[in-house]
Amino acid sequence: MIGINRRLLVASAVLATSGLVISTVPAQAFSPRAEVGVTATSIKLGVTIPMTGAASPGYNKIPSAMKAYFDYVNANGGVNGRKITLVVKDDQYVPTLAVAKTNELILRDKVFALLGPLGTANIKAVAASVNPARRGIPVLFVNTGYSGFAIKKTYPTTFSLFPSYIMEAKVMAQYIKETFPDKKIGLLYQDDDFGVDALAGFKQAGLTFAVKVPYASGSQGVSGVPATWIQKLSTAGAEVVVLFGVTSATAAALGTAAVMKYGPKWILGSVGGDATTIKALGVPVGVLYGAIGASYLPAPTDTTDDYIKLFQEINAKYNNNAVFDNNVLVGMNGAFVAVQAIAAAGAKPTRKALIAAIEKKGSTFFGAGLAPLNYSATNHGGYNGYWFGTYSPTGEMKPNGGAYTVYTTDSGTGAVVKSTYKRPAMPANGLPIK
Amino acid sequence: MHKFIHSNFGRLTFFIGIGIFLFLLGNRVDELRVYQGATLAMYVVAISSLILLTGYSGQVSLGHGALLAIGGYSAALARNHLSAPVWICFAIAIVVAALAGAVLGTAAARLSGPYLAGTTLALAVGLPSIANQFGILGGEQGLLFDVGFPPMSLGQEFTQYKWYFWIASLAALISLWWLQNILRSRYGRTWRAVRGNEVAAELAGIHAGKSKTLAFTISSGLAGLAGALLAMTISTVSPSAFPLSLSFALLTGAVLSGVTTLAGVMIGALTLVVTPEIADAISNRFANSENVTTNLPGLLVSALLILVVLLVPNGPVEQMRTVRHRKRASTHK
Numbered sequence: 001m002i003g004i005n006r007r008l009l010v011a012s013a014v015l016a017t018s019g020l021v022i023s024t025v026p027a028q029a030f031s032p033r034a035e036v037g038v039t040a041t042s043i044k045l046g047v048t049i050p051m052t053g054a055a056s057p058g059y060n061k062i063p064s065a066m067k068a069y070f071d072y073v074n075a076n077g078g079v080n081g082r083k084i085t086l087v088v089k090d091d092q093y094v095p096t097l098a099v100a101k102t103n104e105l106i107l108r109d110k111v112f113a114l115l116g117p118l119g120t121a122n123i124k125a126v127a128a129s130v131n132p133a134r135r136g137i138p139v140l141f142v143n144t145g146y147s148g149f150a151i152k153k154t155y156p157t158t159f160s161l162f163p164s165y166i167m168e169a170k171v172m173a174q175y176i177k178e179t180f181p182d183k184k185i186g187l188l189y190q191d192d193d194f195g196v197d198a199l200a201g202f203k204q205a206g207l208t209f210a211v212k213v214p215y216a217s218g219s220q221g222v223s224g225v226p227a228t229w230i231q232k233l234s235t236a237g238a239e240v241v242v243l244f245g246v247t248s249a250t251a252a253a254l255g256t257a258a259v260m261k262y263g264p265k266w267i268l269g270s271v272g273g274d275a276t277t278i279k280a281l282g283v284p285v286g287v288l289y290g291a292i293g294a295s296y297l298p299a300p301t302d303t304t305d306d307y308i309k310l311f312q313e314i315n316a317k318y319n320n321n322a323v324f325d326n327n328v329l330v331g332m333n334g335a336f337v338a339v340q341a342i343a344a345a346g347a348k349p350t351r352k353a354l355i356a357a358i359e360k361k362g363s364t365f366f367g368a369g370l371a372p373l374n375y376s377a378t379n380h381g382g383y384n385g386y387w388f389g390t391y392s393p394t395g396e397m398k399p400n401g402g403a404y405t406v407y408t409t410d411s412g413t414g415a416v417v418k419s420t421y422k423r424p425a426m427p428a429n430g431l432p433i434k
Numbered sequence: 435m436h437k438f439i440h441s442n443f444g445r446l447t448f449f450i451g452i453g454i455f456l457f458l459l460g461n462r463v464d465e466l467r468v469y470q471g472a473t474l475a476m477y478v479v480a481i482s483s484l485i486l487l488t489g490y491s492g493q494v495s496l497g498h499g500a501l502l503a504i505g506g507y508s509a510a511l512a513r514n515h516l517s518a519p520v521w522i523c524f525a526i527a528i529v530v531a532a533l534a535g536a537v538l539g540t541a542a543a544r545l546s547g548p549y550l551a552g553t554t555l556a557l558a559v560g561l562p563s564i565a566n567q568f569g570i571l572g573g574e575q576g577l578l579f580d581v582g583f584p585p586m587s588l589g590q591e592f593t594q595y596k597w598y599f600w601i602a603s604l605a606a607l608i609s610l611w612w613l614q615n616i617l618r619s620r621y622g623r624t625w626r627a628v629r630g631n632e633v634a635a636e637l638a639g640i641h642a643g644k645s646k647t648l649a650f651t652i653s654s655g656l657a658g659l660a661g662a663l664l665a666m667t668i669s670t671v672s673p674s675a676f677p678l679s680l681s682f683a684l685l686t687g688a689v690l691s692g693v694t695t696l697a698g699v700m701i702g703a704l705t706l707v708v709t710p711e712i713a714d715a716i717s718n719r720f721a722n723s724e725n726v727t728t729n730l731p732g733l734l735v736s737a738l739l740i741l742v743v744l745l746v747p748n749g750p751v752e753q754m755r756t757v758r759h760r761k762r763a764s765t766h767k
Contacts, residue, residue, distance in 0.1 A: 052729065092677075092679075093674060094674055094675060094677055094679075095576070095668055095670060095672055095674055095675045096664065096667075096668050096675050096680075099667070099668040099669075100469075100473065103465075103466055103469050104466065104714075107464065107465050107466035107469075108466055120574075120575055121574055121575045121576055121670070121672045121674055122674075124575060124576070124578075124670060125576075125668045125669060125670040125672070125675075128578055128580065128668075128669035128670050129667065129668045129669035129670070131594065190574075191566060191573065192566060192573030192574040192575060193573060193574070193575045194574070216563060216566040216567060219563075
């Protein structure tokens with residue numbers, strides 16, 4: 001009996017002490033402030049992105065590119081006198097980590113908004129678990145073309161920037177029907193939401209394929225599997241082949257086809273067409289020669305473009321002169337648009353004001369993208385169009401016909417039309433705001 | 435006192451005490467800590483299932499992540515297609531994973547050492563990508579697993595993560611209580627006998643194969659529960675949530691806990707949750723390089739693993755126990 005009493009005593013003492021210790025932890029020091037993550041001199045943003053792990057090559061260049069552009073803006077006075085900082089967390093492309101790191105960003109680092117998280121599965125997991133929508137936290141310019149993130153009803157605080165995969169497939173189908181009317185067309189696509197989005201687009205545009213080869217994500221790395229794709233495509237006699245997959249799958253298909261001496265006209269989707277990454281994966285760039293690619297941004301090698309020119313200068317000064325590829329361009333362009341959004345949120349930015357500002361003024365924002373931005377009170381989707389180009393022997397994509405001709409459409413039943421959008425020139429000081 | 439702790443009633447009281455403590459704690463700490471607490475509880479279940487398998491039954495599994503995936507997916511499917519209540523979803527996760535474990539365990543009982551390690555490793559590599567083959571599993575994007583909002587009776591201020599923390603902690607406490615009871619039972623003794631010397635155990639009338647299969651089944655059931663808890667904390671299941679690194683992390687947690695004692699399970703779980711935090715703090719303070727920040731957690735865990743294997747191969751808890759026994763023996767001399 002004494003044993004029980006002593007034990008109870010010890011236990012209650014422990015409980016009481018820990019209770020005391022916990023209660024002495026100071027409550028959040030409350031000061032009259034405008035909004036979480038905003039002070040008179042700073043605005044804090046956060047991003048979760050694969051910095052290490054299998055999916056990281058290429059993508060891990062995006063955060064430093066965003067930071068480089070923010071550093072440039074900060075050196076020129078910031079936005080409304082506030083300097084922008086970006087907290088980067090590595091999620092290794094694992095949804096569990098994406099949720100954990102986003103929680104840290106929101107609850108510990110107390111960021112104002114999230115900018116440019118990457119990976120459809122990760123963003124979906126964060127939307128369901130962390131639930132930024134319920135907390136009113138803006139998730140700006142996610143790095144994926146999954147069409148769902150542009151739907152305001154499902155993701156009220158999320159804004160996408162890329163054109164959707166459906167749009168890409170529709171524009172591509174139109175191009176193929178015009179350019180190769182009598183050829184046998186083949187398609188290699190990733191068998192998940194990414195590919196399903198694309199199939200929906202091709203179907204919508206009424207393009208029929210002589211052969212469709214689905215591949216499971218990850219199988220491109222399995223020895224012998226890419227050879228079976230090429231076998232199926234060549235047996236069906238496809239003269240034009242659309243590759244709608246991630247870069248590693250594109251590289252595997254091109255490399256294997258070269259070995260198997262199969263040389264159709266290749267058309268690469270924008271996701272899998274980054275020459276720098278294809279080269280980094282060990283495929284000789286020459287394999288790309290003559291292939292057709294699609295993009296909504298100017299070619300990163302096009303120094304005649306005033307956006308590319310300025311971004312390259314910033315890259316040299318603030319980003320240790322990293323190899324200027326599509327990933328760096330995507331990062332800088334995202335930051336460039338984000339700066340306009342923050343400025344539009346007013347002198348005392350709040351999360352609510354930020355979302356309202358993008359809905360209200362977002363269609364007047366601009367960036368390196370050659371298609372217009374389409375934000376409105378009902379639409380959270382950004383760019384809506386693509387241009388087509390042909391790869392040179394050194395892996396540079398040159399616009400067909402010498403100039404960028406952009407075709408735009410929507411994720412629904414809308415037609416594909418030639419764009420009349422005139423992109424505003426890059427301001428001389430490199431800042432999209434006054 | 436000693437007798438009380440080792441009586442059944444004493445252990446039950448002890449677990450209830452921890453439960454009350456966690457309940458009070460959950461009300462005092464901020465939301466990030468509550469979320470981490472839920473993750474911690476998930477790791478406790480996963481690691482204890484591995485400790486049961488490796489430490490008590492002597493079988494190796496490099497592929498526990500796959501069993502977690504089975505649990506997570508079955509819970510999500512039950513929730514989405516049968517609209518089953520959360521508790522039933524967890525029960526289904528346990529049963530399905532245990533069934534898979536029974537099949538696997540039958541094969542595993544015939545394998546040992548590197549062969550078993552290789553088989554389970556292959557499972558961890560291959561299984562999650564099966565999700566890409568069947569539409570019902572949602573491909574790379576995965577499935578939603580929404581356990582719903584906390585009941586209104588808990589009040590307006592009650593957050594989602596606190597709800598997860600309650601569910602996960604309760605699941606962890608019940609599992610641990612049940613597990614340490616079964617380890618003290620006839621089954622626990624047979625497992626240890628088979629682990630110690632299979633031939634001697636068979637001579638004593640134990641069916642070694644059956645005993646191993648049973649251990650594998652129970653361990654898989656617990657892993658399934660951990661998988662469902664993991665799916666709950668991130669509200670989704672997808673192949674990438676169960677990477678190979680998860681299996682390795684769990685094994686690391688088990689080694690740090692000391693594979694032969696259930697009592698140390700908190701140490702392993704805590705290490706897995708806290709190390710990235712410490713690494714963050716260090717790199718924020720002393721270095722501003724992203725390379726350091728992203729690689730430091732892995733480095734710290736690996737270093738810790740090597741130190742533990744070198745200095746306290748049976749784990750810290752077992753080591754303390756040995757030291758105490760030695761001391762007691764020398765004072766009694």
